Structure formats: C-alpha cells, structure tokens
Amino acid sequence: MEARLANPHAMMLRYGLLSILAFIVVCPLAWLALASLRPQGEIFQPVSEFGWSTFVPSRFTLDNYRALWAGDFPLAVKNSAFVAVSTVLLGIGVNALAGFAFAAFDFRGKNLLFLLVIASFMMPFEAIVLPLYVMIRAFGWANSYQALIVPEIANGMVIFLFRQFFASIPRDFYEAARVDGASWLYIFTRIAMPLSWPTIATSGLMLFLSQWDSFFWPVVAASNPDYAVVQVAIARNVNFEQSDWGGLFASTNVAILLGTIPFLLVQRFYVRTLISGGIK
Amino acid sequence: MSEPMISSRWTPFLFLAPALAGLLIFRIAPIGVALAGSLTGVSLMGEARFVGAENFRYLLEDAQFWSSLKITLFFNLLINPLQLFVAFALALLVFRPLPGLWLYRTLLVLPMAVSTGISAVLFGLFLDGNLGPLNGFLEWIGVGAQPFHRSQEQALYTLIGIATWKGAGYWMLFLLAGLYSIPPTVYEAATIDGATSWQRFRFVTLPLMRKPMAFVLVADTAINFLFFAPVYILTSGGPAGTTSLLMFEAYRAAFTFSDIGRSLAISTILLGIILVIVVLEFRLLRSPEERA
Numbered sequence: 157m158e159a160r161l162a163n164p165h166a167m168m169l170r171y172g173l174l175s176i177l178a179f180i181v182v183c184p185l186a187w188l189a190l191a192s193l194r195p196q197g198e199i200f201q202p203v204s205e206f207g208w209s210t211f212v213p214s215r216f217t218l219d220n221y222r223a224l225w226a227g228d229f230p231l232a233v234k235n236s237a238f239v240a241v242s243t244v245l246l247g248i249g250v251n252a253l254a255g256f257a258f259a260a261f262d263f264r265g266k267n268l269l270f271l272l273v274i275a276s277f278m279m280p281f282e283a284i285v286l287p288l289y290v291m292i293r294a295f296g297w298a299n300s301y302q303a304l305i306v307p308e309i310a311n312g313m314v315i316f317l318f319r320q321f322f323a324s325i326p327r328d329f330y331e332a333a334r335v336d337g338a339s340w341l342y343i344f345t346r347i348a349m350p351l352s353w354p355t356i357a358t359s360g361l362m363l364f365l366s367q368w369d370s371f372f373w374p375v376v377a378a379s380n381p382d383y384a385v386v387q388v389a390i391a392r393n394v395n396f397e398q399s400d401w402g403g404l405f406a407s408t409n410v411a412i413l414l415g416t417i418p419f420l421l422v423q424r425f426y427v428r429t430l431i432s433g434g435i436k
Numbered sequence: 437m438s439e440p441m442i443s444s445r446w447t448p449f450l451f452l453a454p455a456l457a458g459l460l461i462f463r464i465a466p467i468g469v470a471l472a473g474s475l476t477g478v479s480l481m482g483e484a485r486f487v488g489a490e491n492f493r494y495l496l497e498d499a500q501f502w503s504s505l506k507i508t509l510f511f512n513l514l515i516n517p518l519q520l521f522v523a524f525a526l527a528l529l530v531f532r533p534l535p536g537l538w539l540y541r542t543l544l545v546l547p548m549a550v551s552t553g554i555s556a557v558l559f560g561l562f563l564d565g566n567l568g569p570l571n572g573f574l575e576w577i578g579v580g581a582q583p584f585h586r587s588q589e590q591a592l593y594t595l596i597g598i599a600t601w602k603g604a605g606y607w608m609l610f611l612l613a614g615l616y617s618i619p620p621t622v623y624e625a626a627t628i629d630g631a632t633s634w635q636r637f638r639f640v641t642l643p644l645m646r647k648p649m650a651f652v653l654v655a656d657t658a659i660n661f662l663f664f665a666p667v668y669i670l671t672s673g674g675p676a677g678t679t680s681l682l683m684f685e686a687y688r689a690a691f692t693f694s695d696i697g698r699s700l701a702i703s704t705i706l707l708g709i710i711l712v713i714v715v716l717e718f719r720l721l722r723s724p725e726e727r728a
Contacts, residue, residue: 167534174529178543181601184562185546187569199567206572254455261448269456276463278655278714282662282683284466286690286703291461291469310458340447371553371665372687387553391669394557405561411554419549423542431613 185412187211192220192405199401220402221410228381229407232389236414239304239385240367246309247363248356254310255318256344260330270319277312282372289376299380308367314359317429321355322348358429361422368415386411470707473700491701500677501685501702507592508661508682515596516657520649522600523607530608531615545605555602556666560585563594585670588678595666595679607652614648615641647721654717658710682706 187210191199194213201210257263258270288307289298297303325348333343349356374388384392390407419426477487495501530541547555562568563584571581585594618641626636664683667673673680673688682702690699 170529170534174540177526177529178540181543181547181605184558184601185550187562188558201567206569206576210569210572250454250458253451257448257451261451263445263448266448269452272456272459272464275714276459278658278717279463279467279710280659280662282659282664283703283707283710284463284470286686286696286699287466287469287473288462289690290473290696290700291466306458307462310455310462312459312463315455340451344451365548368549369551371551371668372683375668376687376691387551387665390557391553391665394560394669401567404557408554408557408561412550412558415549415551415554416546419546420542423545427541427545427609430609431616 188405188412189409192402192409193217194220194402194405196220196402199405220406224403224406224410227403229386229389229403229410231382232384232386233410233414235301235304235383236368236386239301240364242301242305243308243367244360244363246305247311247314248359250309251311251314251359252318252349252352252356253344254315255320256322256348258315258319259322259325260327260340260343260348273312273315275312276310277316281366281370285372285376288373292377297377299378299383301383303377304367304374304383304385307373308363308370311359311363311366314362317355317359317362318352321352325351354425355429357422357425361418361426364418365415386414467707470700470703473696474704475697477697487697491697494698495701495705500680503677504680504682504685507678507680511592511596511663511681512657512660514593515599515660516653518596519600519603519607519656519660520653522604523652524611524645524649526604526608527611527615531612544608547602547604548606550602552599552602553665553669555598556669559594559598559601559666560670585679586675588675591671591675591679595663595670598666598670599660599663603656607656610652611645611648614645617648618644650720651717654713654720658713658717661706661709661713 190211190213193216195215195217196219198214254273258266258273292298292303292307297306330343330347333347334340338346368387370385371387371391374383374385375391378384378388381389381392386407390404390411393404393407474491475486475488477485477490526544530537530544550558563570563582565571565581565583565586575581583590585591622640622644623636626640631639662683663681664687667679667681667684668687671679673684683706686699686702686706689695689702
C-alpha cells in the first residue's frame with residue numbers, strides 16, 4: 157500500500173540525503189576520535205596536506221590517553237561521575253514521589269501546584285544562573301558538591317513524566333492494596349516503582365544529560381579546580397594555541413564517549429518517551 | 437465510598453515536599469533574587485544598597501548593552517527559524533519506514549549526548565585554521581580556508597552552525613511526534629479526493645503540524661536567548677564584540693567587572709523576554725486545541 161516506498165527514485169533520494177546529513181553529524185566526531193589515537197608528533201598536521209592522512213593515523217597509539225591519566229583529568233571525570241550519578245539517583249526518587257502524589261491523590265491546590273511544575277520546566281535553567289549563584293553564596297555552598305548537585309535534583313519534566321506513567325495505572329489497583337493494609341510508601345516503593353522501569357530509565361537519562369550539558373552553572377558555582385567537572389576542566393585548558401594537542405584531543409574524546417554510551421544504551425526508551433509524551 | 441482510603445490527608449504533601457521545595461528554592465526564588473538584586477548595587481563582596489532603577493538606567497544609556505541586545509535579537513531571528521526548518525526536514529526524512537532507518541535516526545540524534553561546551557571545543561578544533569580538516573578540505577576543493585569564529589564577518593554564523601549541529605536532532609524528535617500523531621485516515625481521504633503529494637503536504641501536514649512547530653519554535657527561542665557556552669569557549673564575545681550575546685554580557689558584568697547589580701538587571705531583562713515567549717507559547721498551543 158505504501159506507493160512511495162516502492163518508488164526506487166524517491167528511496168534513493170532519501171538514502172542520499174540521509175547519508176549526507178548523517179555524514180555531517182558524524183564526521184567531526186570520527187575525525188576527533190581518530191586524531192586522539194595519533195602519535196603526539198603527528199597531530200599537528202598542516203591543513204594544506206589534505207588527503208587520507210588527514211583522517212587516518214599512520215600508527216594507532218593510546219599514548220595520549222595514558223598521558224591524560226597521569227594528570228588532573230581523572231579528578232574531573234570523578235567529579236562529573238559523582239555529580240551525575242548522585243543527581244540521577246536522588247532525582248529519580250524525589251521526582252517519582254512527586255509524580256506519584258499528583259497521579260494517586262486528590263488534594264487542595266493540586267492544579268495550582270501542577271501548574272508550578274509545568275512553569276518550572278518552561279523556564280530554562282541558564283536564565284537563573286546568576287541570581288542562583290547569589291543565593292548559593294549566601295548559603296555558603298560556593299565551591300562544593302552540593303552546589304553542583306542539589307539545584308538540579310527537582311526537575312519539572314521528570315515529575316511530569318512520572319505523573320503521566322503513574323496516572324496510567326488504574327487507581328483501584330492502589331486502593332486494593334490499601335484495603336489489604338499496605339501503607340502508601342509501601343505501594344509506591346513495591347508496586348508503582350517496579351512497574352515504571354521504562355520511565356525510570358528515561359528520567360535517569362534525562363537527569364544525566366541535564367547535568368552532562370550543564371556548563372554555565374559549574375563555571376559559576378564551582379570555580380575551584382578541585383570541583384571542576386569534565387566540561388569545565390577541558391574548557392579551562394583550551395586556548396587553541398597550545399603544545400599538548402594529544403591531551404586536548406584525548407580528553408575531549410573521553411568527554412564525548414562518556415556522554416554517548418549511556419545515551420546509546422537508553423536511547424530507545426528515551427526517544428520513545430519524547431515521541432509519545434513529549435508534547436501533550 | 438473511597439473516602440476513608442485517603443484518610444492520610446497529609447500523605448500527598450509529604451510525597452510532594454522534597455520536589456516542591458527544590459523547585460521553589462532553586463527555580464522560583466532566584467527570579468525574586470534577580471528582581472531584588474537588579475534594584476540594588478551589590479558588589480561581589482556582598483555589600484548591598486538600594487539604588488532603585490539605576491542599574492536599568494545605566495543599561496539603557498550604555499551603547500554596549502544596546503549592541504548586545506541587537507546581536508541577541510539578530511542571532512535569534514536567524515537561528516530559530518533555521519533550526520525549526522532543519523529539524524522539520526529531518527523529521528520528514530525519517531518519518532516513513534525505510535530499511536536501516538534506525539541507524540540514521542540514531543546518528544542524527546547523537547549530538548544530543550555531546551554537551552554544548554564540548555561541541556564548542558570539538559568545532560574549535562575541527563574548524564581550526566592550522567589543523568582543522570574542514571579548512572584542509574576547503575583548500576583542496578579550491579574554496580580556500582575560512583577564518584570562521586575568528587573573523588568578525590563569520591563568527592556569529594559559525595556559532596549558529598555549531599548550535600544547529602547540536603540541536604537539530606533533538607527538535608526533530610518533537611516534530612516526529614507531531615507527524616506520528618496525524619491519523620493516516622486523513623491522508624487516505626485526501627488521496628481519494630485526488631490530492632497530489634505536494635497538496636497533501638501543503639493542506640494536510642502543514643496545518644496539522646502547527647502545534648508541534650509552535651512548541652519547538654518557542655521552546656528553542658527560550659533556550660537560544662540564553663546561549664552561552666560556545667561564546668565563552670570559542671569567542672569570548674569577540675572578535676570586536678560581534679558575538680557578545682546578552683547572557684555572556686551578564687556573566688562578564690558579574691565576574692569581570694564585579695557588578696552584580698548590572699548582571700542581575702540583564703538577567704531580569706532576559707527573564708522578561710523569556711516570560712513573554714512562554715506566555716506566547718501557551719497562546720499558540722491553545723488555539724488549535726479549540727478546534728479539535
């Protein structure tokens with residue numbers, strides 16, 4: 157019945173366009189990954205010698221990564237991992253509780269509070285970075301892990317996703333458990349949460365990516381190198397006129413891989429959730 | 437009656453408390469701080485004194501502010517329609533089934549996982565005049581090397597290109613959701629009525645995509661008004677101030693010139709612009725709803 161799928165010219169055209177676009181997306185990433193495996197002396201290759209050797213190293217080596225491991229970059233990786241994992245774990249717990257409350261209970265002010273949640277995710281975080289910094293300094297939190305983690309835990313979008321999921325479970329289900337004497341906390345942790353693992357996976361990735369992409373806030377809130385996350389550590393080292401190209405290439409590639417691997421693992425749920433529930 | 441079931445009147449509020457406290461303290465309260473701070477002269481050391489609208493008056497008299505505002509508006513006028521157009525084109529390309537489509541879809545959304553700052557570093561290297569392969573390629577085909585973010589003429593457009601590389605796949609997903617939500621029967625009816633594929637696109641797809649397109653355009657605009665990391669990493673507002681977007685000016689006011697009042701005044705103006713956009717968004721999203 158799909159007449160257009162059968163049309164070989166239209167199909168070729170689509171493959172052609174998709175291939176060009178995918179190439180544009182992948183080319184810089186592939187070039188960086190390959191260049192990070194070059195011997196240090198070969199990285200700075202003048203652009204005028206364009207050819208295969210621009211992309212393919214003469215010899216593959218992990219020296220750039222080994223050198224990276226000896227410096228302060230591992231600390232930045234550790235900081236990023238700690239900040240991201242804490243945010244994901246705390247964020248799933250806190251936001252799922254709120255989503256459950258919106259789905260399972262009727263209470264005064266529910267609509268108003270839900271409007272607050274919606275409004276909070278319409279407001280991009282960058283807009284409030286500077287006033288938030290003024291507040292965090294007043295708390296005495298500047299240059300600390302809690303400055304990086306705590307403000308990112310509550311997330312309106314994640315609350316919204318959990319509410320959508322928990323609302324799809326019939327309320328009788330919860331109330332039957334109540335009749336059997338289960339507490340609400342028991343219902344939440346033992347019944348509702350185990351059912352919601354695709355939402356947990358999606359929300360986890362969403363919280364991870366929000367931390368992973370956060371740049372302005374860590375630059376402002378944690379200027380001390382001891383708390384620098386990967387992005388900030390790399391940005392501080394960039395002057396594009398340096399000698400340690402190998403280190404810059406390798407660290408940038410590590411940063412990209414660390415973001416890409418969780419994304420590829422959970423991508424299927426994530427894309428499906430955005431597609432089905434993204435714009436209700 | 438299920439009345440006694442909900443005997444625990446406070447339970448919902450206990451469940452909500454941690455998340456709502458987080459949103460109130462870290463999302464809503466800073467808006468108040470921005471307003472209050474923009475009306476005071478606060479140094480980074482923390483001494484504050486009330487100065488009324490003085491910060492705003494200074495801003496309005498400052499040529500630098502007007503130039504940044506103009507650049508920010510120009511930037512948004514270009515980047516938002518461009519990203520919407522590219523994202524829509526991508527969505528149309530990956531919408532109908534095609535063998536191997538999952539691979540293309542994954543590759544197109546891959547930049548979502550690359551953080552904005554890292555994408556700036558990546559393109560700083562990729563476009564570099566000494567070692568970037570793109571310039572090698574441009575010389576090889578005879579176009580000649582380009583200065584990209586290092587020239588007054590190309591810097592802003594380079595930033596737009598980098599942001600579009602990073603963002604198009606993400607916005608594509610929302611438009612794809614919109615395409616999926618159009619019932620196939622509408623197309624079948626149009627085909628039976630003799631509509632050509634262009635007419636189906638013009639009179640079925642486009643009108644029914646109004647809501648998701650409005651959503652993407654407005655959400656994208658709210659984000660791009662706050663564009664920061666690539667400016668910080670690649671251009672520092674230069675060359676010659678051609679990329680001094682307002683968010684970067686707010687940062688510079690606070691951390692280079694220790695003028696928190698000015699910085700918060702710029703933040704307040706940006707918050708105002710975004711508030712207008714969000715209200716506009718709700719309007720645009722509501723009107724097609726009424727027809728449905």
